[in-house]
Amino acid sequence: MAKNIVASNAKLVITQTKSVIGGKQNQRDTLRSLGLKRMHHTVVRDADAVTVGMVNKVQHLVTVEEAK
Numbered sequence: 001m002a003k004n005i006v007a008s009n010a011k012l013v014i015t016q017t018k019s020v021i022g023g024k025q026n027q028r029d030t031l032r033s034l035g036l037k038r039m040h041h042t043v044v045r046d047a048d049a050v051t052v053g054m055v056n057k058v059q060h061l062v063t064v065e066e067a068k
Contacts, residue, residue, distance in 0.1 A: 004056050007049045011067035015042040018061045030058050 005012070016036040020028045034054055035043040044067055045051045055064055 004059075005047065005052050005064055007052045008047045010047045012045050012047050012051065012055065013042060013065045013067050014045060014055060015040065015063050015065075016061060017063050020061065023061070027058050027061065030054050031061065034058075034062075036062070 014034060014036065016031060016039055019039055020031060034045065034051070047066075055062060
């Protein structure tokens, strides 16, 4: 598993890598709140406390990189 992400001034590139089929409703809602709509969809978000908390909640469904 990926390490926990911490809040900072950076930008995060978040990509959904696994399906939410059969997953819990709160995980589906979290991915939707992040702006992810389907597998391999990518969004760029600020690494604020709210976003970091959501990413850590569904870290098994997404990959996270720091934007360049």
